[in-house]
Amino acid sequence: MNAWWNGLDMLMKVLYCIAVPATLVLLIQTVLSVVGFGQGGAGVDISDTSGLDMDFDPAPDVLDFPDSTDLRDYTIDGGNPSDFSALQLFTLQGIIAFLTVFSWTSIISINSGTPELLGLFIGLVLGLAVMVGVAKLIQLSQRLTENGTINLKNALGGVGTVYITIPPQGGGQGKIMINIQGSYTECSAITMSNTSLPSNTPVRVTDVRGDVLVVEKDTE
Numbered sequence: 001m002n003a004w005w006n007g008l009d010m011l012m013k014v015l016y017c018i019a020v021p022a023t024l025v026l027l028i029q030t031v032l033s034v035v036g037f038g039q040g041g042a043g044v045d046i047s048d049t050s051g052l053d054m055d056f057d058p059a060p061d062v063l064d065f066p067d068s069t070d071l072r073d074y075t076i077d078g079g080n081p082s083d084f085s086a087l088q089l090f091t092l093q094g095i096i097a098f099l100t101v102f103s104w105t106s107i108i109s110i111n112s113g114t115p116e117l118l119g120l121f122i123g124l125v126l127g128l129a130v131m132v133g134v135a136k137l138i139q140l141s142q143r144l145t146e147n148g149t150i151n152l153k154n155a156l157g158g159v160g161t162v163y164i165t166i167p168p169q170g171g172g173q174g175k176i177m178i179n180i181q182g183s184y185t186e187c188s189a190i191t192m193s194n195t196s197l198p199s200n201t202p203v204r205v206t207d208v209r210g211d212v213l214v215v216e217k218d219t220e
Contacts, residue, residue: 152213164199189203
């Protein structure tokens, strides 16, 4: 073992020092993900890498993105170059995947006779590709989670029915039942009209203020 290690040049030693620890961490991450460690209850969540997340925001004069409260209104399908701004490239999972693929690809390439610089370049390209792939998987996972929640902005223009009277001129909240995203939902609502809206009144949603719908009597 010592003879093999001493026979390596400095570049290969560095690559092996990156490859072995990164591979071990990747294996640990994979095992913990399979057994569901940290998915519920107190404790450490191996998927919580918020401290390392970095979002790449385009220059404001090139692309105009909404603030964080409106991000869920965007559908990101990977077909638009601006989608890369929403990718969280520098997560723990992405960095470990990059180091693992970069180091092992470079080692294999150099050992197969590829010039060192070319081998490092091949490793770099494949490592970056894997890191982007991991970021995309995280993004898709977040989208699947968000798709299970109700976005009140989808109620805009929709028609519902009052079942708890809504006071006039924003003087208080009532309740309405309305179909949002295919399911009937109870929502708090206010109206800016001069008259109250009693139970069973059909109403149309004109605005959303936080978690409260702004409605008016539907005359259609």
